[in-house]
Amino acid sequence: MQLPPQPHNETERLQALTSSGLLNNLADEGFDRFTRLAQALFGCKISLFTLIDEQKQWFKSRQGTALKETPRDVSFCAHAIFNDDILYVPDASLDQRFADNPLVTGAPAIRLYAGIPLHSPQGFPLGTLCIIDDIPRELNALQLTSLQDLAALAETEIAIRFNQLAQQRKQLELQAADNTIKRLQSIIDTSLLATWEWNVQTGDVIFNERWAQQLGYALYELLPLHFDTWVQLVHPEDRIKAEQLLQRHFAGELEHYKLHCRMKHKDGHWVSILTQGRLVSRTEQGAPRLMAGTHQPVAENTDQ
Known part of the structure; x- marks a missing residue:
């Protein structure tokens, strides 16, 4: 008996299968329609939608x-998923790869096997749509094409499931980020801290009233609020250090963003400020999306 091959990208393939969610609940009416159609179209004893794990x-x-x-x-499907097209075996008892396979010599006594690999949207083979019979059978070109067409429809259903799962995960991430901000805001409101939120993608910012008061302003005097509002108030010599710390935080080198800087008070003098925060969400592409933190006056500007 010939053992199924191991592909060079097996680790990535298994990760795609695990992350697909298809193994979480094997019973699935959405995929049963494909196996029912296959059994009816080809008059075969068995039809399967398979998934191949480790x-x-x-x-x-x-x-x-x-x-x-x-x-x-x-x-058999562990062989089929690494075929470019279709694995078609009219009589497994006469095929040296499978003749002594226990699924051939014993139940279910496989003779005919025809399987089409099914892929993730990223192109990783996950399993097959296959038909099996316990008598040798020849399939003509039209039948083989029909099986391929049915498998293509099954792949479309797989892609839909991947997309639904990705949307669900994204929604959970956004909810988690929103909950994080709400908890942070609750803590901040009770501690009388100055706060800020920054949409890194758009430049929009939110400062609370205490943030403005630390620099001698009423919040309405700083409208419209934007990242440039902060930039214009920071001492020019501190902006480079701020940018360097931000990039290190975005890259994951720093767990939190922490900067001592000088900011210009409304009456013209410089106020030493400790600003701290962290990134709370990223875009689907992994770019920084939303950041939040606090401002606190300090006695002096201390390098970190």
């Missing part, structure tokens, strides 16, 4: 068998 072949959907899984080493 050790096992799981049946996401199955018709004609009570089995839910098999070892990967004996799986």
Whole structure:
């Protein structure tokens, strides 16, 4: 018996399978329609939607068998997922790769096997749509094309599931970021701290009234609020250090952003300020999105 191959990108393939969520709940009516159609179209005993993990072949959907899984080493589909097109075996008992396979010599006594690899949107093979019979059978070109067409529709359903899961994860991330800001704001309101929020992508900022009061202003006097509002108030010599610390924080080198700087008071003198904060969310592409923190007057400007 020939063992299934191990691809060079197996680690990435398994990560794609795990992150897809397809293994979380194997019972899925959405995929059953493909196996029901396959069984009806080809009049075969068994039709399967399989997923191949590190050790096992799981049946996401199955018709004609009570089995839910098999070892990967004996799986026909573990061979099929690394084919560019289709793995078609008219009589497995005559094929040297499978003749002594226990799924051929014993139940379910596989003879006909035809399987099409199913891929993630990123192109990683996850499993197959396959048909199986216990008698040798020849499939014509039209039948093989029809199986490929059905598999293409199944891949579309997989892509929909990936997109839905990605949207759900993004929504959870945004909710977590919003909850973080709300908790931070609650703490800040009770501690009488000056606060700021910064949308890194748009430059929009939110300062509370105490932020403005530390520099001798009423908040309305600083309108419209923008990142440039802060830049114009910071001592020119401190702006370079601020930018360097921001980039290190965005790159993950610094867990928190912490800067001692001089800011210009409304009456013209410089106020030493400690500003601290952290990035609380990123865009889908990983770019900095939203940052929040506090301002606090200090006795002197101390380098960090």
